[in-house]
Amino acid sequence: xxxxxxxxxxxxxxxxxxxxxxxxxxxxxxxxxxxxxxxxxxxxxxxxxxxxxxxxxxxxxxxxxxxxxxxxxxxxxxxxxxxxxxxxxxxxxxxxxxxxxxxxxxxxxxxxxx
Amino acid sequence: xxxxxxxxxxxxxxxxxxxxxxxxxxxxxxxxxxxxxxxxxxxxxxxxxxxxxxxxxxxxxxxxxxxxxxxxxxxxxxxxxxxxxxxxxxxxxxxxxxxxxxxxxxxxxx
Numbered sequence: 001x002x003x004x005x006x007x008x009x010x011x012x013x014x015x016x017x018x019x020x021x022x023x024x025x026x027x028x029x030x031x032x033x034x035x036x037x038x039x040x041x042x043x044x045x046x047x048x049x050x051x052x053x054x055x056x057x058x059x060x061x062x063x064x065x066x067x068x069x070x071x072x073x074x075x076x077x078x079x080x081x082x083x084x085x086x087x088x089x090x091x092x093x094x095x096x097x098x099x100x101x102x103x104x105x106x107x108x109x110x111x112x113x114x
Numbered sequence: 115x116x117x118x119x120x121x122x123x124x125x126x127x128x129x130x131x132x133x134x135x136x137x138x139x140x141x142x143x144x145x146x147x148x149x150x151x152x153x154x155x156x157x158x159x160x161x162x163x164x165x166x167x168x169x170x171x172x173x174x175x176x177x178x179x180x181x182x183x184x185x186x187x188x189x190x191x192x193x194x195x196x197x198x199x200x201x202x203x204x205x206x207x208x209x210x211x212x213x214x215x216x217x218x219x220x221x222x223x224x
Contacts, residue, residue: 004156033212043157043202043214056211090156101145101206105156 002027004093004106012112018079021109025072025093031055032074033103034066037088049074050096078111086113120203120215126223127193135218136187137203145206146179146186151217152199160201161188190220198222 005024013019025032033056034046045058049068066076072093078085088110092103120137127133137146145164149157161172163179163186170177176189186205190197203215 035214042216043204045211045213048211056209058211092156101210101212102147102159102162103204103212104159105149107154107156 004091004104006089006091006106006109008109009107010110010112012114013081014114015081015083017081018077019081019111021076021089021091021111023074023076023091023093023106025074025091026095026104029093029095029104030072031094031096032068032072033092033094034074034076035090035092036060037090037108038086043090046076081113083113086111118203118205118213118215120218122218123216124219124221126221127190127197128223129194131193132189132191133193133197133220134187134189135201135203136185137205137215138185139205139213140184141207142183143205143207144183146177147204147206147212148175148177148186148188149202149204150199151202157202193220195222 007022031050033048036044047066048056052068063079068074088108090105090108092105094103118137118139147162148160151157161170161177166183168179174191198220200217200219202217204212206212
């Protein structure tokens with residue numbers, strides 16, 4: 001079974017621009033979560049989508065948004081980029097069947113804002 | 115998510131040693147997960163724990179879900195060079211959000 005895939009792997013943007021990141025979950029997984037990872041703050045939860053609905057949200061400004069499509073693929077958008085948005089953005093998928101909440105991560109998208 | 119305290123922050127291993135790390139939380143969790151992350155990659159799930167007191171092994175790795183539901187530990191036995199990396203604990207409470215520890219960086223002792 002293929003793992004979680006994220007595109008692109010690397011991205012360089014300028015302050016003020018916007019960016020869209022994509023995530024394809026493991027086949028059959030309906031939950032997709034997004035995280036921001038930085039050396040200073042560690043892994044911070046952004047949001048979770050399940051069956052095209054945002055089910056949970058972390059403490060990030062409204063510039064960070066996401067959506068999920070009917071095939072469970074998800075996109076994350078960051079508008080008006082700031083230097084502090086430079087980070088590794090990780091997507092994780094989960095089947096959410098029964099009591100299983102095991103999340104499987106993709107390789108991440110490394111975003112650099114200049 | 116809740117704040118997790120993971121310790122130690124870093125450790126040096128010598129091949130063959132047993133090493134241990136742990137996580138504590140101020141809140142009760144109903145799931146504990148342990149991950150390993152190599153440079154430039156996403157975290158890889160090592161062990162999942164769902165019941166207080168549960169002890170689970172995955173090869174040379176053993177993890178336990180604390181009785182109080184506020185802590186968990188991970189042991190690596192007979193460490194080998196490829197064990198180097200960053201290990202993260204993660205806990206899920208009733209809000210279903212996954213909170214992560216700051217990580218334990220494992221390095222080979224020269």
